[in-house]
Amino acid sequence: MTETVIYDQQEAVAIISMNRPDSLNGFTTELCADLLLAFEKAQRDDSVRAIVFTGEGRAFSAGADLKQGFVGDRTTQGKLLFEYAPVLTAIAEIPKPVIAAVPGFAAGIGLSFAMHSDLLVMSADSFLLSPFTTISLLPDGGANWLLVRQLGYHRAYQLSIESERIGAERCLELGIANKVVAAEELRDAAITWAQEISKRAPLSLAATKKVMRHAQDHDWYSCYTMEAEEQEKLRASEDAKEGVDAFFEKREANFSGK
Numbered sequence: 001m002t003e004t005v006i007y008d009q010q011e012a013v014a015i016i017s018m019n020r021p022d023s024l025n026g027f028t029t030e031l032c033a034d035l036l037l038a039f040e041k042a043q044r045d046d047s048v049r050a051i052v053f054t055g056e057g058r059a060f061s062a063g064a065d066l067k068q069g070f071v072g073d074r075t076t077q078g079k080l081l082f083e084y085a086p087v088l089t090a091i092a093e094i095p096k097p098v099i100a101a102v103p104g105f106a107a108g109i110g111l112s113f114a115m116h117s118d119l120l121v122m123s124a125d126s127f128l129l130s131p132f133t134t135i136s137l138l139p140d141g142g143a144n145w146l147l148v149r150q151l152g153y154h155r156a157y158q159l160s161i162e163s164e165r166i167g168a169e170r171c172l173e174l175g176i177a178n179k180v181v182a183a184e185e186l187r188d189a190a191i192t193w194a195q196e197i198s199k200r201a202p203l204s205l206a207a208t209k210k211v212m213r214h215a216q217d218h219d220w221y222s223c224y225t226m227e228a229e230e231q232e233k234l235r236a237s238e239d240a241k242e243g244v245d246a247f248f249e250k251r252e253a254n255f256s257g258k
Contacts, residue, residue: 002030002034002037003019003030003034004018004019004020004028004030004031004034005017005018005019005031005034005035005037005038006019006056007038007041007042009045009047009048010191010195011195011198012047012048012049012050012195012198012199013048013049013050013051013052013191013194013195013198014038014041014042014045014048014050014051014052015051015052015054015187015191016035016038016039016042016051016052016053016054017054017055017056018031018035018054018055018056018060018061019056020056020065021055021056021057021058022057023062023065023067024057024058024059024061024062024104025055025056025057025059025060025061025062025110026061026062026063026064026065026066026067026068027061027063027064027065027084027109027110028065028068029068029074029079029083032083032084032086032087033083035087036086036087036090039051039087039090039091039094040090042094042096043090043094043095043096046257048096049096049197049198049202049205049257050096050097050098050099050194050195050197050198050205051094051096051097051098051099051194052099052101052187052190052191052194053091053098053099053100053101053113053117054100054101054102054103054186054187054190055102055103055104055110057103057104058103058104059103059104059105059106059107059110060100060101060102060103060104060105060106060110060113060114060126061106061107061108061109061110061113061114062105062107062108062110063107063108063109063110063111063131064108064109066135080140080141084109084112084140084141087113088112088113088116088141088142091113091116091117091118092116092213095202095205095206095209095210096202096205096206097118097119097194097197097205097209098117098118098119099117099118099119099120099121099190099193099194099197100113100114100115100117100119100120100121101121101122101186101187101189101190102114102120102121102122102123102126102128102168102177102186103123103126103183103186103187104123104125104126105126105127105128105129105165106126106128106129107128107129107130107131108129108130108131108132108140108141109140109141109143111128111129111130111139111141111143112139112140112141112142112143112146113141114128115128115143115146115147115150115176116141116142116146118209119178119193120171120176120177120178120179121177121178121179121180121181121186121189121190121193122168122171122172122177122179122180122181122186123168123180123181123182123183123186124168124169124180124181124182124183125168125183126167126168126183127165127166127167127168127171128165128166128171128176129163129164129165129166130143130147130159130160130163130164131163132160132163133160133161133162133163134163138160139160143160144156144160147159147160149216150174150175150176151174151176168180179193199252199255200255201239201240201243201253201255202239202255202257203233203234203237203239203255203257203258204234204239207230207231207233207234210226210230211223211226211227211230214226237258238256238258239253239255239256239257239258242254242255242256243255
């Protein structure tokens with residue numbers, strides 16, 4: 001698709017790969033812009049029902065490319081608000097499941113992008129790292145919000161200030177990762193998983209993502225009323241009828257997304 005992002009598609013799965021292996025997929029202004037275009041392309045394409053998000057080479061991402069991070073007129077705050085945030089928002093709001101596949105490691109804001117995805121599969125030798133106290137910065141890209149909600153304050157704070165590496169198996173124990181697979185199987189395993197998910201009802205996948213994202217930081221009743229509203233829409237869909245018919249006819253449903 002571009003020099004910094006490779007966009008591919010296998011059946012109903014889009015594969016979005018950061019392609020700056022020489023810099024360990026360090027984030028730059030260009031990479032953020034190209035990722036946003038890639039996720040927009042996947043969202044517009046009705047043939048895409050699931051997305052695998054990964055990095056080429058030895059790592060998912062080493063975080064912000066510090067060699068280029070201070071180039072240009074935009075402040076650090078501006079970069080976070082107007083370069084990184086739009087991509088993270090796209091991942092959260094795209095109505096299709098996003099599986100992050102982490103080879104090697106995801107560090108700094110790379111950790112934020114991996115954790116912000118809907119599902120996370122890691123290679124057995126990979127790890128997550130929040131290294132900010134070693135360079136006199138703080139976790140960013142929403143990492144504070146993600147880590148505290150996932151691990152609790154005390155564990156999240158310790159992990160961040162001590163720059164602790166969290167290995168793949170430990171991520172699985174903590175509920176950060178969904179699956180751990182052999183390094184050589186990572187990409188194929190993520191794509192196969194995405195293909196399996198893509199056979200599920202797309203309207204249901206989208207509604208479940210919407211309500212569960214809402215549930216992360218809203219009260220029970222607002223979540224309950226959103227469930228009721230979304231369920232009303234789903235119940236009236238062609239796919240709901242197809243799903244029920246397929247159930248009684250003991251066959252695989254053929255969902256159209258309508």
